[in-house]
Amino acid sequence: MAAAKPDSELVVETSHLTKIYQNRQIALNDATLSIEPGSVLGLLGPNGAGKTTFLRLILGLHRPTAGWAKVFNKTMTPNAADLRRRIGYIPTNPQFPKGMTPITYLDYIARLFGMPRDERKPRLASLIRAVDLLPHSGESIAHFTPGQTARLAVAASLINEPDLLIWDEPTHGLDIEARRSMLELIKTLAAEKTLILSSHNLTDVDEVCNHAAVLNKGQLIFFGSLQELKGRIRKNHYELDLDGDQKSITKALGVLKSMKEVTQAVLRQRRLDLKLTDDVPNTAILAQIFQVLFDNKVTLICLRSLGMQTEQAYLDLMEQEESRGFTRLVQLADAA
Amino acid sequence: MDAPATAIPFRFNRFLPYWAVLQTDLGQTLRSWVYRLWLIMMALAALGYVLYKLGAANAGEYQSVAVQTDDLLRALAIGSLSLISLLAVSSISSERGTIADSILSRGISRYQYFLAKWHARVVVVLATFVTVSVAVLVAYSVLFTAATNGSGVNLTTWGGIYAVAMLAAVLMVVVSWGVAIGAMSNGTVIGITIFWIVIFGGMIALSRLPSDYPNLKWLMDGLRNVLRGGVQTGDVVQFLAASVVLAAVGAFIGLGVFARRDV
Numbered sequence: 187m188a189a190a191k192p193d194s195e196l197v198v199e200t201s202h203l204t205k206i207y208q209n210r211q212i213a214l215n216d217a218t219l220s221i222e223p224g225s226v227l228g229l230l231g232p233n234g235a236g237k238t239t240f241l242r243l244i245l246g247l248h249r250p251t252a253g254w255a256k257v258f259n260k261t262m263t264p265n266a267a268d269l270r271r272r273i274g275y276i277p278t279n280p281q282f283p284k285g286m287t288p289i290t291y292l293d294y295i296a297r298l299f300g301m302p303r304d305e306r307k308p309r310l311a312s313l314i315r316a317v318d319l320l321p322h323s324g325e326s327i328a329h330f331t332p333g334q335t336a337r338l339a340v341a342a343s344l345i346n347e348p349d350l351l352i353w354d355e356p357t358h359g360l361d362i363e364a365r366r367s368m369l370e371l372i373k374t375l376a377a378e379k380t381l382i383l384s385s386h387n388l389t390d391v392d393e394v395c396n397h398a399a400v401l402n403k404g405q406l407i408f409f410g411s412l413q414e415l416k417g418r419i420r421k422n423h424y425e426l427d428l429d430g431d432q433k434s435i436t437k438a439l440g441v442l443k444s445m446k447e448v449t450q451a452v453l454r455q456r457r458l459d460l461k462l463t464d465d466v467p468n469t470a471i472l473a474q475i476f477q478v479l480f481d482n483k484v485t486l487i488c489l490r491s492l493g494m495q496t497e498q499a500y501l502d503l504m505e506q507e508e509s510r511g512f513t514r515l516v517q518l519a520d521a522a
Numbered sequence: 523m524d525a526p527a528t529a530i531p532f533r534f535n536r537f538l539p540y541w542a543v544l545q546t547d548l549g550q551t552l553r554s555w556v557y558r559l560w561l562i563m564m565a566l567a568a569l570g571y572v573l574y575k576l577g578a579a580n581a582g583e584y585q586s587v588a589v590q591t592d593d594l595l596r597a598l599a600i601g602s603l604s605l606i607s608l609l610a611v612s613s614i615s616s617e618r619g620t621i622a623d624s625i626l627s628r629g630i631s632r633y634q635y636f637l638a639k640w641h642a643r644v645v646v647v648l649a650t651f652v653t654v655s656v657a658v659l660v661a662y663s664v665l666f667t668a669a670t671n672g673s674g675v676n677l678t679t680w681g682g683i684y685a686v687a688m689l690a691a692v693l694m695v696v697v698s699w700g701v702a703i704g705a706m707s708n709g710t711v712i713g714i715t716i717f718w719i720v721i722f723g724g725m726i727a728l729s730r731l732p733s734d735y736p737n738l739k740w741l742m743d744g745l746r747n748v749l750r751g752g753v754q755t756g757d758v759v760q761f762l763a764a765s766v767v768l769a770a771v772g773a774f775i776g777l778g779v780f781a782r783r784d785v
Contacts, residue, residue: 207784245627248784264632265781271534271629281624283546285553297542298628300534346629347532 196220197350197380198244202253205239205404213239216253217406219399223349226376228391228412229384230500231401237384238278240401241352244382245275257350271299274343276353278384280335282327288319288338291327292345299346306345313341333364340371351381357390369394388497400503407507416499422462424472427488428479429456438482445478447471539630543638551609551646560605564598564654571597572658576665587666588676591685592746595655599689606647606693607721610700611713613639614780618708622785632781640701640773647697648690655686678751684758685748688741691765696721698769702776706783 198221205214214236221227229237242248244255246262246269255262257269282291292313296306314323317337322330327338336356343351356372357365372394375381385391391398391412398415400408408415428435435456442451442460448471450461462471479486551557571594575585614636617625626635659682700717707713729739741761747753 242623242784247623247626249782264626264783264785267539267629267631267634270627273627275623275627277623277627283550283624285550294542294546295624295628297538298625298630299532300536300538300629301532302535302538305532342624 195222196256197223197225197258198382199256199259200240200244200253203240203243203250203255204252205236205243205248206251212404214243214401215404215406217401218253219406219409221380221382221397223380224376225397226372226381226383226395227397227399228395229382229399229401230386230388230391232504233386234403235401236404237401238354239404241275241354241382241384245273245352246270271346272349274346274348274351276339276343276351276356278354278358280339280342282335282338284328286327287325288314288323288327288341291338292341295342296345301346309345309347310341313345317341332359333361336360336364336368340368349379351375351379353381354384355386356383357385357387365390388500392497400500402504402507405507408503415503422464422468423492424460424462425488425490425492426458426460426486427456428458428484429487430482430484434482434484438478438484441478441482442475445471445474447474534629539628540634540638543625543630543635544642547613547639547642548646551642554609556605556608556612557646557650560602560609561650561654563605564602564650567598567601568594568654568658568661572661572665579666586676586746587662588681588746588749591659591662591677591682591749594658595685595689596742596745598654598658599651599693602651602693603696603721606696607700607714607717608710609647610643610697611704611707611717612710613643613701613704615704615707615710615713618785626785633777636701636705636773636777636780639705640698640776643701644694644697644769647693651693652686652690655689656682659686676750678749681749681751681753684751684753684755685745688748688758688761688765689745691762692741695765695769695772698776699724699772702772702779705776705780 198219200220201218203214203217204212206212217236217240229240231237239248243250244257244262246264246266249264257266258272260266260269262269283294286294289310292310293306296310301309314320317340319334319337319341322334327335330338336359340356343353353372357368360368369390372381372383376394383391383395395412397410398408398412399406400415435453435458439451439453439458442448442458447463447466448460449463450459452459460475462468476486571590575590578585626632659677663677699720700713703717703720704710704713707716741748744753748758
């Protein structure tokens with residue numbers, strides 16, 4: 187977790203944030219975190235983990251059952267319109283009122299923020315140009331493709347020049363090109379704004395985020411820097427793509443399995459999955475492995491450290507969380 | 523990274539969010555199939571009834587104009603209830619979830635959103651009903667004056683104004699409670715169910731009021747008398763005031779609940 191910072195520096199702060207829907211479903215349980223200015227936070231978790239609930243609580247669309255959420259050092263409530271004026275939000279599947287064009291929609295959103303005409307008209311024109319919707323500015327939104335819809339939602343979230351951007355799965359449903367543009371935009375915006383991005387796509391998070399929060403079944407199981415998340419997992423899991431005679435590879439595999447530093451060696455086609463012991467520095471073991479491959483005339487095509495992948499870190503975290511069982515309660519009592 | 527700015531980077535007009543929702547909702551309501559269906563039904567019913575009665579009058583079957591307009595206005599008001607309830611209840615409940623996300627996540631408070639929605643629906647329903655009713659009264663006065671040489675037209679101008687105003691007041695109460703219930707319920711269907719329970723409950727409660735109190739039953743039973751001008755202005759004012767209070771109470775309850783609930 188991030189160390190506690192003075193209040194004046196925090197963009198978002200939550201304390202024991204809990205949401206229980208109609209005493210039937212615990213959507214979020216005791217989430218405490220703080221987001222500093224300039225952070226790009228990736229909110230991760232499987233479906234139903236509580237990501238959208240968390241975002242809606244921060245926006246004041248939902249009221250917490252317990253705990254609180256502060257935005258810009260003020261408690262967020264359903265009527266805190268002054269706080270929401272500084273937030274740009276994109277919901278998961280943006281929906282638009284019927285019969286509107288990009289111009290009328292952005293004008294409507296700008297008026298919802300209270301922007302007077304002489305400020306909102308130039309602003310919306312610039313945004314329509316910036317998101318490449320100029321040729322479609324007079325068309326009905328109802329006929330837009332997912333990519334155009336996403337770009338319009340981006341424009342709507344930026345119209346009030348917000349300090350905090352909350353984007354719920356911004357790359358959801360986009361083709362490769364549109365996704366690439368979106369990621370580039372996020373990188374650009376990250377230079378001057380604080381962002382919270384909910385995503386299923388760990389590659390996206392890896393590319394643009396510097397902080398991560400992982401939710402699982404409503405529980406915040408990790409919050410910290412992305413490096414911290416990657417650093418949590420073992421650095422002893424490797425994948426080797428091999429080339430050479432099948433007999434040689436099988437022979438080398440036999441030797442590797444006999445090494446006491448190798449805890450697991452599984453060959454699938456020509457891909458070798460290796461897990462090493464933590465007792466010895468990995469460089470020493472890898473040197474021995476390379477020697478074995480060399481001795482058996484096996485060529486190494488590619489070596490991957492699975493431990494450095496955010497996706498693996500995330501999956502390991504999930505696995506650990508699932509296996510904790512009742513120890514959660516013990517840790518809770520210790521924390522109390 | 524710099525600390526976040528302490529103020530929004532644009533001049534802020536606090537009434538714009540209210541106007542934005544009000545204007546958009548007015549436009550959407552006028553374009554909605556429910557509204558168009560209601561308008562067509564009212565127009566067809568009024569036109570058909572007037573033409574039928576005019577034909578009957580020309581054939582010598584004379585009936586008091588006050589009685590005819592009473593029948594027609596009552597039919598229009600009561601016949602419109604189901605569509606008006608749909609218009610009112612769906613105002614907020616139909617936007618729950620995704621569209622509310624797009625609107626309520628912006629710089630608008632729940633109060634402004636609710637008030638804008640309420641006012642938009644009240645304005646649309648009352649303006650439409652009053653327009654059609656006035657058109658009916660004018661048509662009756664003009665056509666029946668010609669058909670009967672003015673001998674049998676027993677409508678008075680003030681009587682007509684009072685009758686339309688009182689029926690509009692009833693619809694205002696209905697719309698206000700409809701919008702409020704829609705804001706408090708989780709879906710339009712549930713909202714409409716609750717709405718009808720409230721309407722019938724309210725009618726039963728009103729029927730228990732003292733007989734000299736100008737309640738709904740009093741209005742419906744005495745509408746033809748009102749049309750003839752046989753009603754005291756004080757009674758009309760009292761009825762209108764009571765309706766405004768009832769509508770305000772409904773809206774106040776809806777506003778209070780909506781401002782605190784999840785959307």
